[in-house]
Amino acid sequence: MEKKMKRKFTRILYGGDYNPNQWPREIWDEDMRIFKKARINSASINIFSWAKIQPSEETYYFDELDEIVEMLSKEKYDIVMATSTAALPAWMVKRYPEVTRTDYYGRKHKFGKRHNACPNSLVYQKHAKALAEELAKRYGGNKYITCWHINNEYGGECYCENCEKAFRVWLRKKYKTLEALNKAWNLEFWGHTVYDWDEIVLPNALGEGMGENNTAFAGISIDYRRFNSDSMLENFKMERDAVRKYDPDTLITNNLMGTYKGLDYFKWAKEMDIVSWDNYPYYNTPWSMTAMCNDLMRGLKGQPFMLMEQTPSQQNWQPYNSLKRPGQMRAQSYQTIAHGSDTIQFFQLRRTVGACEKFHGAVIAHVGHENTRVFREVAQLGKELEQLDRILGSNNPSKVGIIFDWDNYWALEYTSGPHKDLTYVEQIHNCYRYFYHKNIPVDMIPTDGDFGKYDLVMAPVLYMVKEGVAEALEDYVKNGGTLVTSFMSGIVDESDNVHLGGYPGPLRSMAGVWVEEIDALAPEQHNTVVFDDGSEYTCHMLCDLMHLEGAESLAEYSSDFYAGMPAITRNQYGRGRVFYIGTNLEEKALDKVLDQVTAEANVSPVIDESTKLEITYRESDTEKMYFIINFVEDEQPLPKFFVGRKDLLSGKELDDSMTLKQYDVVMISIPKQEN
Ligand SMILES: [Zn+2]
Known part of the structure; x- marks a missing residue:
């Protein structure tokens, strides 16, 4: 079957997670007014709205989402449409308790939190697929939807009986015979030899697990991780295919989490049209580590990716949620672009009024207006990014x-x-x-x-x-x-x-x-x-x-x-x-x-001069675009290599007295025939 070409982004998506459903209608207009001032052109919506758009098993309710989509379409936003399947609605857990997870310690969970759906629950699968299909049927033809966002941050594990049964099926497919399985896991050790597939139990604290990071038999525990990663990947593929039925050419992604341990992202990326990820360095994370995560996300497909989430100011879930210092958000954003991102998106656009993320930074703070340091920085970046569509789709060559x-x-x-x-x-x-x-x-x-x-x-x-x-x-x-x-x-x-x-x-x-x-x-x-x-x-x-x-x-x-x-x-x-x-x-x-x-x-740096600045480049057919960023505290001189060039961000000619303070960024284009 011939695959239809996927639509590409036509500009750098700039925006983020937007939850107008949490706010009264009159706030929406205010949002639109304020976002425009920051050149925000994209919104990720419907991320945690399952209970809103499906208030009961028998009913869908799309009036409010229709209104949100209509408003954003009128403003010509690039809409990133999520499928809302990452947090279960209460009615589903009440009616079908089997949909929730059982944790490592064997505790069956009730309704609550997110990451709480058993990936092998047929009931969960049925409802998630149906919802994705309903959404695609309804919004798949809207040209302002430029990306589908399946679920959200897949992660965690389930050790329920359903998963145990599915694990045995997965193992049968992999090993064919119990002899092969016994040998692979070296079960003769301690006489753990199994003679029936039903004797295999999940390796949690009640089985071979010895604390969450240790195990008596690595063979079974590694296979369980592969199985768990595959189970969630099947969930992703199921929703992806449901969307694809009604929308043949819009990009489909889900947001990954850098070096997150639980899922084999190289395997996942093969099933995704484009990789996206959430970048939340700690106050003391080395910049080399965030650079590495970006390179890993680019490496998954060997293609540019999306930055689906970062905070404009601070997190809430880390032990010490320091503010991003003036200029830091901008520098981090350019680092992400320099290493291959084609979008900059925030969590969240308006700071929520309650629950566990009320202290998570946002473009619009609790004060409710745009006269804040954070907003001014977001607006400055928006203005700059509007001029940089030339980076879209360009590569990061490396040896x-x-x-x-x-x-x-x-x-x-x-x-x-x-x-x-x-x-x-x-x-x-x-x-x-x-x-x-x-x-x-x-x-x-x-x-x-x-x-x-x-x-x-x-x-x-x-x-x-x-x-x-x-x-x-x-x-x-x-x-x-x-x-x-x-x-x-x-x-x-x-x-x-x-x-x-x-x-x-x-x-x-x-x-x-x-x-x-x-x-x-x-x-x-x-x-x-x-x-x-x-x-x-x-x-x-x-x-x-x-x-x-x-x-x-x-x-x-x-x-x-x-x-x-x-x-x-x-x-x-x-x-x-x-x-x-x-x-x-x-x-x-x-x-x-x-x-x-x-x-x-014979591997050499981007430029010959030694410098403490981070220098990266992306390459298109016609030019090399250099991103020069200072992440160290001391002011650093601009390398001679760039003197006489023009900074694309400030429009200024760069002379040899130029220095970069901490978090300063310079972007330079050099036509390829000059190189
Ligand atoms: Zn399960």
Whole structure:
């Protein structure tokens, strides 16, 4: 069947979550007046309105939503229409108690909160599908609806009996026989062998779970995570297809949450027309981490994405909800655009009067008018974005790929030993941070990514090496690629059983090392590594005790009984090379290794000059658009590379006395023929 081309955005969507249903009618007109002053051109509506638009099983009520859609259409808004299925209506729970979730501790939930629908409840599915269909039937032909927003922030888990039954079906499909399943989960250990599919129970606190992040059998727990992710993905696909029946060409998304652990977003993105996400850094989140999340969201489809939510000022749900300082929201917005977003949307447009998000920032504050600092900043950004449609659809070229993989995320953090503090995202970020500070563009890629596109592939803590991955990496290196991997790599297969025959298992021959033992250091302990040039650095947490099998040693441990053994190695393999980092290095030491890696891989920063500014660019057919942002406290000089150019945001010519204060942003276009 020929697929109809999806409609593209024709401007940068600027707006956010808008809930006029929570307000009396006269407030709506005031909203329209105020939003216009901020050049707001888009609204995400109907996100939590299930109880409003379906007050009972038998009745739909669309009068109010009709009125909202009509008002926004008249104002030529780009409407992001949600399907409202992320919070259950009370009547449904009363009539069908099975629709709610059972939690990790086995507690069956009553009506309340959101994230409370069992993804495998046929009743929930039936009603969610019907609602999505009703909405699409009614609004699918409205040309102002430029995006469908299915559900909201899918997440959480369910451990109910329904899910247990569905899990068994999922497992039967995957393993075919109980022999295969028993082997995959290594159930002979502790004699947990099952002889009937019905003997399999969900791995929560009442089963194999040992606290939410530990398990007696990682095999079943990892499979449960895959199953839970798939179950919710089925919910998404069901609503997506219901919408698609009546609306053939509008983009369909749902809002993801960066490095959220529960769902395999690479798998999800394949089913989405466009990725969108909600960006809520904490007051102390490094800017390199928000940059990484943006790159991950772009990497899911290798395409520009939508920023569905950010706060204009503060959050409410973090422990310390500091205000965004003057200029910070603008700088964060440009960072998001620089890393691939084609929209800037806020949660929320008007600050709600009650419930748990009343302290969550908004474009219109509780005071109710536009004479506020936050509004002025929103309005300034709106005015600027109106001029920047040229960025729509442009790319972020990069020569470095960093592998991010949800199976590894789950498996690494389920391991019992060798070290409880080893966490996946932190390890990936430790590597990403280097490239961020050097202004070297990075793609976040899956384990089945096209490695050949990159001069350098980073695979830190590639603990689980699934079928075909080692072979693909070998091909990549043989053909001249540079691969970096690290401690806790190549250890297990996709069922969390060890690749026998010596670590790092299938990576051993290309890395040219054999890891005989892994030492774990407590937080107060460290070792030291000494490089060939005599420089010394500390290392922590884990130390691989390894032997060279063709690789050369770049640094050795200098204390404890393994002093003199290699800690960091490099192996020539085919036309390429593999670096193996056998311990958790302090930042400066990792920088030193990666300096050598990038030099050998011929990977270079966006500009030659060294600077503390964040510099990123997006590229269209005709130009490179540079975003230069100061996220550090001290004022920074503009790199010479940009002197004489015009700042597209201020319209000013940039001379060599130009400096950027914290959160200042400059945007420059350079035609491609000049590069
Ligand atoms: Zn369930």
